[in-house]
Amino acid sequence: MSQWLPVADLAAQVQAGTLKAADLVEQALKTIAAKADYNAIIATTEGRARDRAKDIDERIAAGEQVGRLAGVPFIAKDNFLVFGAETTAASNMLRGFEAPYQATAIERLEAEGAICVAKANLDAYGHGGSTENSDFMITKNPHDKTRVPGGSSGGSSAAVVLDMAPFALGTDTGGSSRQPASFSGCVGFKPTYGLISRSGVVAMASSTDTIGTLARSANDVAAVVNVMAGRDDLDATTIDRQTDYTDLKLDLKGKKVGLIKEYMAEGIDAGVKQQIRTALDKLAAAGAEVVEVSLPSLPMALAVYYILVPAEISSNLSRYDGQRYPYSYDAAKTLDESYKQSRSRGFGNEAKRRIMVGTYVLSSGYYDAYYKKAQTVRTKLIKEFEAMFKQVDFLAGPVAPTPAFKIGQNSNDPLQMYLADVLTVAANLVGVPAISAPAGEIDGLPVGLQLMAPQKADRELLALAKQAEALLA
């Protein structure tokens, strides 16, 4: 059992004065300290968190309405710019970076009274699916310390499951919130592309980067998304919010859920497939119409992703040149040597690998064959999804081919590590919302059910996840 009430109840009790924001912050900090050996947290923002809690309690005592997340503690992945601690993206390049402003997502949560208490570990810059690429430390799976928690938002997922806070923010560029939710055992939500501003979040691949939310329930995710969603002048890719995202309701009767054939193919663990079939049987028994569907271009999605994303990474990471961000190789004699030495020493292996792949696919002579071709296959994939969503309301399948793997198991074979993203990247390429909902365990390790909906149907997707939660619990 969690020590935290649902997010909306916590906020209501703080507003009513029956709970104190200061006590909630202490409770979060105490849990973080007690479970430090999981390496989920890079740093706490305790000074600022305590000040904010005191301020919120005083305002409530004075009769003020503080907001819809009054006093609710949360943890942000360390690629969000947040006051009160360094923002490192778990990279040596940014160690020592003090945010001069905060991410829009953080500003919006704070405006409603939420309190950031800590920064969570990740694969450096978001490059990975296990946190093994963090330049600092490897986070351990809450269910088995010899296994990874998933990634790149593995610190966030572990923190939620270890009960350190009611919710955590992650990012999801190719599955980085859903896959760790599946591996660690919580809900992980990726919104429609552009629904939540990325301003103030360390950029990875701008055409697929989204803000993820990790929590214990779809209701908690909805309470948080409701505060963050909508246009932001500081991120030109943002779209208008469609609706209120709370008070989730969905009648399963007459709703068509397509189980994706390509996601139940060879290479997916038999136990995982069994869990997914059982989950869909339960949805069907509750009234949903479950059909098997095929998206023939899906097997190409991973290749598209591993061309486009390294390309965008090589561009986004060019800013780390040793001149503007903390890490700089001071013994260099010339500017060019400073660039080279700062980047060679400051970047870890995975960042270098992705920068070089990206440089290759964008380089003169290869651009059409790789980058442009991938963007065109992306169109093909989008068209298949659009056509499919005329036939079904939702799509379903596993989140990852296996439950959490052992630490070190895939770390010597980058291609093998990339294959772990095979079931999550399509939602990012197509821009649709997707969620990982807990669907039971295999030998003590959690498995997530992935659900997807058409673009801008985020509310409907959250409502379906809430139903699934009740049926699969």
Next chain:
Amino acid sequence: MAKLTREDVLKLARLARLELSDDEIERYRAELSDILQYVEQLQNVDVDDLQPTNQVTGLTNVMRPDEIEDYGYLPEALLENVPHVKDHQIQVKRVLG
């Protein structure tokens, strides 16, 4: 096509402003060859007359008025993370060797 040579890797490293050790050159040569070989499966996909997608939600040319807005950031604060600052400017090493 995707079997990279040592020279290919050195050229990429030069373009990306990275300096690699001999071990790294050999490792990345093998790993990048594997990755590129994997993504080359796209070469055979038939895309007919489809156009490339650059933006997935259909937004085009998001404009704002060309006006200076005060976000309240002090230049000093924005320069605080910069390793070397002189007279309010970012200081770099000499450009010519």
